[in-house]
Amino acid sequence: MTTTRGLREGDEPITMLTAYDAPTAAVVDEAGIDVVLVGDSMGNAVLGYDSTLPVTFEEVASRTAAVARATEDALVVADMPFLSFGVDEAESVRNAGRLLKEADADAVKIESGPHTVETTRRMTDIGIPVMAHLGLTPQHVNRLGGYTRQGTDQDAAEEIVDLAGEHVEAGAFALVLEHVPANLAGAVTEALEIPTIGIGAGPDCDGQVLVINDAVGLGEWSPPFSRQFGDVRGEMLDAVEAYEEAVMSGEFPAEEHSHVEEELEDLY
Ligand SMILES: Nc1nc(=O)c2c([nH]1)NC[C@@H]1CN(c3ccc(C(=O)N[C@@H](CCC(=O)O)C(=O)O)cc3)CN21
Ligand SMILES: CC(C)C(=O)C(=O)O
Ligand SMILES: [Mg+2]
Numbered sequence: 510m511t512t513t514r515g516l517r518e519g520d521e522p523i524t525m526l527t528a529y530d531a532p533t534a535a536v537v538d539e540a541g542i543d544v545v546l547v548g549d550s551m552g553n554a555v556l557g558y559d560s561t562l563p564v565t566f567e568e569v570a571s572r573t574a575a576v577a578r579a580t581e582d583a584l585v586v587a588d589m590p591f592l593s594f595g596v597d598e599a600e601s602v603r604n605a606g607r608l609l610k611e612a613d614a615d616a617v618k619i620e621s622g623p624h625t626v627e628t629t630r631r632m633t634d635i636g637i638p639v640m641a642h643l644g645l646t647p648q649h650v651n652r653l654g655g656y657t658r659q660g661t662d663q664d665a666a667e668e669i670v671d672l673a674g675e676h677v678e679a680g681a682f683a684l685v686l687e688h689v690p691a692n693l694a695g696a697v698t699e700a701l702e703i704p705t706i707g708i709g710a711g712p713d714c715d716g717q718v719l720v721i722n723d724a725v726g727l728g729e730w731s732p733p734f735s736r737q738f739g740d741v742r743g744e745m746l747d748a749v750e751a752y753e754e755a756v757m758s759g760e761f762p763a764e765e766h767s768h769v770e771e772e773l774e775d776l777y
Contacts, residue, residue: 511543511584513616513638513682516704523683523716525586525706526724529555529572531579533721538580544706545583546618546718547573549590549648554722561647564590566604570612577613586640587614591648594619594628601628605637618685620646626675633680641676643669644710645688656732658709660689673697685718686710688734709734 516523525544528534529551537545551572552558566589573587587608594601608614616638619625629639644659653659660666670693673684683704686694691711698705698714707714709732723731725741755761 510582513584516543516584516683523704523706525716525718527551527554527718527721528576529721531575534576534579534583537721538583542583543716544586544718545576545580546586547576547588547614548720549588550720554720554728560650562591562650566590566593566607569593570608573608573612573614584615585613586616586618587612588618589620595624598628598631602631602635602637605632605639606635609637616640616682618642620648621672621676621681622646622649623672623675626672626679629676629681630679638682639676639680640683640685640706641673641681642685642687643672643676643689644686644694647687656688658688658690660693666690666693669693670697670700673701677701677703686714688732 523544524542525546526537526542527546527548527550528537529547534545547569548554549561549564549569551568552561552564556564556568558564569587569590573585577585589605589608593604605617608617617632618640619629619642621629621641621643625641629641632639645653645656647656650656660669669689676684681703683706684697684701686697686705686707688709691713694705694707694710695713704715706716706718708718719735722728723735723737725739726737726743727741729742731737752761
């Protein structure tokens, strides 16, 4: 089993993918992925919203429980959704704890900022492992004005380096770096004793993460930094069209899918 302590044991890169349901988590786990993230990207990826902001605590908890039931080896990380942390310290810690206690997560992830240092410390202190997240933090889209690359000037880059250090000091066990220059991600990775996991952050992080829909080619859109390693949408469309044609032609269900009960011969 992957543990938060053992995450940076070897020289091999850490692999992380999102999953939002049991069958997908089972595939991700079987493939040997180290960390399965129940991302608030479920807002876009499976719930049909155009941002992550509407995603609720209950949605993340329910999906995390489903993923945890289907995962044997990977570390299960629940992504704390907008307003489930950051409003009130005690509520934040309680919500994080509930994701471990009721949804069987192994750790939580929080979109980080100056306001999450103490929250990270409180959670870590009572035994909730925290994965920090810096760079592009999609819950801040209204403040940032879009899903743009972050840390692109000297001041912004230094702010990310400083915040990364503060979150390590507060006890974070890993750090996601999203949509930042590769050289900044490399420098942060070099400076920290905890693993960095990049998305749109170049090759010099300790690991990589993608949204499962983007990685397998399930969505109609994916961000510029992702790659489609398959065409699941195409496969699914082929299967659904084949089913539709088989029903329309009367070819399905066939004899082997049906049962005639001899006892019922006098039905009418
Ligand atoms: N399917 C999916 N994959 C993701 O990686 C993802 C989500 N959903 N939802 C939450 C966030 C949103 N993310 C995004 C969304 C858009 C861009 C993007 O298109 N960036 C462009 C244009 C930015 C702009 O001008 O607004 C870029 O060139 O940076 C990047 C990351 C990453 N996350
Ligand atoms: C892309 C990852 C890091 C994430 O936060 C999510 O999937 O919600
Ligand atoms: Mg997220």
